[in-house]
Amino acid sequence: MQTGAGKYLVRDDTRSFTIGRSQVSTVDMRTHHMAVVRDGEQINNIPVTTGKPGFTTRSGTKVIMEKVGAMTMDSETVGIPKGSPEYYKLDTRWNMRITWTGEFLHAAPWSQWAQGRRNVSHGCTNMGLDDARWMFESSMVGDVVRFTGSDRPFEPTEGIGVWQYSWPQWQQQSALR
Template identity: 50%
Template sequence: MAPDAELKVVAAGGKLTSVVIKAKDGTQISGALSPAADVWTSSPQTLPFGQTFTAQAFAVDREGVSTSASTTFKVRNADLVSANISPGENAVVGVGMPIVVRFSRAPSDQAAVQSALSVSSTPAVEGAWGWVSDSEVHWRPKNYWPAGTDVTVRASLGDLSIGNDQTGSTSVSRSFRIGKATVLKVGIDTHQMTVTSGGSVVRTIPITTGKERFTTRSGIKVIMSKERSRIMDSVTVDIPSGSSEAYRLKVEYAMRLTNSGEFIHAAPWSVGAQGRRNVSHGCTGMSMSNASWIYDFAKVGDPVEYTGSLKPMTLTNGYGDWNLSWKSWGKRSAAV
């Protein structure tokens, strides 16, 4: 039974004298008799999810003979909404890392859920929540995090009434730290990557990016994950098997930047083009030695700023939060 269902008890051919509906914990459902005392109707109220009630009705028939009846019923269980938070506990991430909260199902009331989320940091950092889908919300600082910031995020969902038969599952929290301020700057048109730490250039790396028809996106990307090696198959990026552009190969030192398949990785087969022209299918390739170095130096959450192409990075193709102005980001809050 739904928690907001209206209950009726009817005395066929007689009159009700009393109706009592309550749960084991004493929760009682109120209601009123009709003028003819032949129908009892519950008052508007919301019953607890998952609760079992016992209903007892007492009545007299036309001859004045008393009778009674009882039954039990259960209010259906709520649709639970749980939260998964990243970065993980005690992680050390880069200055571009957004806080990502993914929900087990789309909350029916985003504002109610957002009000149960909080971020605290030392030092204090200005930031805001922004919804990137019906079931995912990010918290992004106004500017890149200061290096060394300690952050705690809490999702206080335990027993939270969300609406539309949803309730929060359990409360969760995560604490993490912002590491050194590493920023990678990639010139798609200059074929160079400049690596900075704390604002100082530490290395310039010749690279190659996407060739014609496979243009690498301009904009701010964030390192999403790191894999020492991975198999890359062109069918996963909509290049059909058997095409002249098809490939399947093992790459080393892979760092994901987009959901659509842009990575930074070693590309020893294109060393001759690196620093000179773009020959890849959209990834950023470099020599094995440079790829090994940047893999060890960079971390998840480091921003990678691309310039030099007309193809833009988008909000949901990875952690695209930084491609929105602060004003535009604020409009994605459910509290607006």
């Protein structure tokens, strides 16, 4: 069978694959909680704190891009220099990256007093140690995390941004239109 100029199909091949479980978490920045839903059923509700004024966490649909058990977060990497009152350099646990611009889900025992009550972070989604460990162990790279409640939009270039487009917007980007 010819498939194009000078191109022929030499064999018919079939493959199969299995689609894994669905896990979608929703962070409500106004109620300071994250609902974790797996295969349509809520399996956890975690108190969180997100970005304080001046460091507002972005609303939108993000994707867990990598998981790192332990790391040092240094605010210089996101433009907050040493000497600034907002400077930090902290060892963190149970880190899940959701943007290229420095937003993570992670454990933050120093903010546990605010989790479920108010937003005090520099843009990350902070959880208690046990909740962060549970989330880390229960999540996979590729899981969706939706954020609601802020007026700062997540831009498609800040992470895996395909979820930011409606179907018509996505189709408009096609070279086939």
